[in-house]
Amino acid sequence: MTDINSGFNPLFLREEDIRQGIELLYFAYRDFTAEPDAILSEYGFGRAHHRVIYFVGRNPGINVSELLAILKITKQSLSRVLGQLVRESFIEQREGTRDRRQRLLELTKKGVELERRLSESQRQRFADAYRDAGAESVQGFRDVLTNMISKEDRDRVLGPRKIG
Numbered sequence: 001m002t003d004i005n006s007g008f009n010p011l012f013l014r015e016e017d018i019r020q021g022i023e024l025l026y027f028a029y030r031d032f033t034a035e036p037d038a039i040l041s042e043y044g045f046g047r048a049h050h051r052v053i054y055f056v057g058r059n060p061g062i063n064v065s066e067l068l069a070i071l072k073i074t075k076q077s078l079s080r081v082l083g084q085l086v087r088e089s090f091i092e093q094r095e096g097t098r099d100r101r102q103r104l105l106e107l108t109k110k111g112v113e114l115e116r117r118l119s120e121s122q123r124q125r126f127a128d129a130y131r132d133a134g135a136e137s138v139q140g141f142r143d144v145l146t147n148m149i150s151k152e153d154r155d156r157v158l159g160p161r162k163i164g
Helices: 014-041 047-058 065-073 075-087 108-133 135-148 151-158
Strands: 089-097 101-109
Touching: 014 047, 014 108, 047 065, 047 075, 047 101, 047 108, 065 075, 065 101, 075 089, 101 108, 108 135, 108 151, 135 151
Parallel strands: none
Antiparallel strands: 089 101
């Protein structure tokens, strides 16, 4: 890894360019989450609810332990958010087929609709940005984001997806 304070300092590794990248990420995230945040507020939900809905939707039948590993939050935090989503019928839990203690999670019809609403503007934002940037830039963006993920998580994040 190159030290940004060493003698070797290509243009894109200058301190100012690094800081600009950080700021761009902050501003992009702000705008990326603005519309979903407004929708979440209609339900009295926050971003933790959004993350749970998103990852349960992307991984039907995921168990609580797997969800905890993805979200990297405490059991207590997940329990509070998940409990509310179950009570309000956005997520359903069922027992595991091999281990009845295991709770498998899936979005209900109501949850699928909310996930669609929350992700709609985000999908469009990505589609527009990808189209404007071009294929080479999209791959570079993916490479940068991938390299920002901890090495321990990369295989899980980039691995094959379970199909419903």
